[in-house]
Amino acid sequence: MIREIFDGLAITLKYFFKPKATEDWPAKPHKVAERFRGRHFLARYSGGQERCVACYLCQKVCPAKAITIESEERPDGTRYPIKYEINMIRCIFCGYCEDACPEDAIILGKTLEFPTRSREQMIYTKEMLLALAPKGFDGKQPPEEDSHRPHAYQKSQEPKR
Ligand code: SF4
Ligand code: SF4
Numbered sequence: 578m579i580r581e582i583f584d585g586l587a588i589t590l591k592y593f594f595k596p597k598a599t600e601d602w603p604a605k606p607h608k609v610a611e612r613f614r615g616r617h618f619l620a621r622y623s624g625g626q627e628r629c630v631a632c633y634l635c636q637k638v639c640p641a642k643a644i645t646i647e648s649e650e651r652p653d654g655t656r657y658p659i660k661y662e663i664n665m666i667r668c669i670f671c672g673y674c675e676d677a678c679p680e681d682a683i684i685l686g687k688t689l690e691f692p693t694r695s696r697e698q699m700i701y702t703k704e705m706l707l708a709l710a711p712k713g714f715d716g717k718q719p720p721e722e723d724s725h726r727p728h729a730y731q732k733s734q735e736p737k738r
Contacts, residue, residue: 609687614672616688617663617701618709620681627707628682631658635674635683643667644674661703666696686711 600607609615620628631648647660674683686709693699701709 607689609689613687613689614670614675614685616665616686616691616709617668617674617706618684618686618711618714619661619703619706620684620710620714621707623715627657628680629658629661629678630680630682631656631661632679634677634679638673638677640671640673641667641669658703661706663701663706665691665699665701684710684714 622628631646633646633648636644636646641664643664645660645662645664646658648656649659650656670685672685675685683706688709
């Protein structure tokens with residue numbers, strides 16, 4: 578009996594000084610894998626122009642039917658989305674939209690946590706998706722880790738208590 582107690586204490590001591598396997602969440606952001614697919618954003622060209630040309634490919638390939646696009650033509654004949662929405666409740670983060678996009682416009686970032694208090698806040702509009710693009714991202718650099726906190730837009734939309 579005594580021996581078993583000391584055996585148990587020895588195992589405790591052995592692991593006491595080893596690096597912790599657990600993470601200090603939420604004090605420290607959760608580290609995600611390089612290929613992790615998190616919250617989306619819409620990218621712009623370095624000159625500020627939206628990359629999306631409203632080709633509807635992402636909407637077409639989305640298995641969850643989470644993307645809604647409506648488009649218009651500019652006077653010069655180029656197309657752009659007047660509405661681009663992703664329903665994050667439906668999204669399964671498969672990344673097909675990103676793979677299908679010929680313009681590298683829709684990107685799945687590294688953000689893992691984006692809690693909200695209402696379903697409406699989980700409908701990401703074009704304005705939100707553009708605002709979520711990491712600073713300086715022009716579609717070629719790997720996405721930086723962006724905030725793990727709710728986006729400022731979502732915070733402003735939170736229901737009053
Ligand atoms: S990640 Fe997949 S499910 Fe989510 S919007 Fe893109 S294609 Fe649809
Ligand atoms: S995000 Fe890409 S795939 Fe989707 S409509 Fe825009 S250009 Fe086409």
